[in-house]
Amino acid sequence: MTENNSEQDAARQPEGASGGARPEGEQPSSQGTGAPRDPEGARLPLVLRIMGVLSLLGGLAALGDAVPVVISFVQTIGAGTYKVSSLVIFGVLVALLMASAVLFVFLGVRLLRNKRAHAAVAANTLAAITVTQIIATMMLYGLSPHHIGYLVQLVILIALTSYLDPSLVEERKLQRKLKKMDKDQAAEEKRLAKERKPKKGFIALNFFNLFWIFVVCCVLGLIIEVIFHFIVFHEYQDRAGMLFGPFSPIYGFGATLMTIALNRFYDKPVWVIFLVSAVIGGAFEFFTSWIMEFAFGIRAWDYSGSFLSIDGRTNFVFMVAWGVLGLAWIKLLLPQLLKLINLIPWKWRYSVTAVCTVLMLVNGVMTIQSLDCWYQRMAGQTPSTPIEQFYAKHFDSEYMQNRFQTMEMNPADSARADV
Secondary structure (H helix, E strand, O other): OHHHHHHHHHHHOOOOOOOOOOOOOOOOOOOOOOOOOOOOOOOOOHHHHHHHHHHHHHHHHHHHHHHHHHHHHHHHHHHOOOOHHHHHHHHHHHHHHHHHHHHHHHHHHHHHOOOHHHHHHHHHHHHHHHHHHHHHHHHHHOOOOHHHHHHHHHHHHHHHHHHHOHHHHHHHHHHHHHHHOOHHHHHHHHHHHHHOOOOOOOOOOOHHHHHHHHHHHHHHHHHHHHHHHHHHHOOOOOOOOOOOOOOOHHHHHHHHHHHHHHOOOOOOOHHHHHHHHHHHHHHHHHHHHHHHHHHHOEEOOOOOOOOOOEOOOEOHHHHHHHHHHHHHHHHHHHHHHHHHHOOOOHHHHHHHHHHHHHHHHHHHHHHHHHHHHHHHHHOOOOOOOHHHHHHHHHOOHHHHHHHOOOOEEOHHHOHHHOO
16 A cells, blocks of 8 residues: 555656656756747758858848948939939849848848748749849940859759758658658558649749759740641741750749649639639730840830730730640649659669759750840940850850740840940
């Protein structure tokens, strides 16, 4: 009886009290017994914490640098020497500079506090802002050494986004588990992974999925354009939009944008998907044409005089076409493409994607550089720098016109003609 009473007394005693039983050498929890564990998993590596400090300092420095830029913008408005279009671009650039400075401060704080999810969102937003800054500065000033910094910043943000992305983190964990399991367990885990659906949207919007959607649709879009032109005009025309390879980036970016926009509309009525696709596709086509013209004086298409034409950059027929393409994309093509993407073995997918990303970045950078040097030659400037001389020798104006057969360049139409 004495033993039983002692056991009952011990059971009644609160855990962690001075008389409670605790294994020898065990230390009490600093958070208390009822405190939740960190839901974001292991702490971030030291290199990311260093990046957090650099992001914080860089953001604070950028806020200071933004002051003279804002003053310059106000003085430019007062001078009245710029076109309205150039002032709009300048204003957007100032706003982006301020936003990126604030976001870099926010990203630095989140990394230092080990808040993975919010850091991933901030890095994603900064990557989008960086791309827009590249476009805006290129439209105003052409290519400059500053774009090297933007490109390095973009690569770092993409890598950071991929590392922090929750779905990719889980995939890496699952990959490590699969290596430790036997064949039967691995097969079962893969089956369960295929049956598991994302909680939000149709697919996980991570860099891996979006990159391969971009690449595949660049190729598919080029094939569609060539076939369409051949059927309508009975002639072959190279519709490529990059310096190397069978790629039409307008379709790659269009498919990526459509995937992001329609990811949560995949189960909506057909007419809703059609309208969303038509509006997004028309707006994308309009702004792409606008960016090309104000950056390089290039007009790749002109729908002036057609039904419901909007400044010749898009029209009713092509908005309907975008609506049909978006509907076919989200309902038919995207599910099949995801099956192809998932055929890439897990042990290869990161290395293959990294290599292909580098190749596409090099192709994209050289494409923009070649267009910029072509613009300068058309504007009457003699190649003076080693880069300009390289492109003048290997990718002269005749080569560029033959490569980009749909483009007509008029330097006087660009925004930097005012600068």
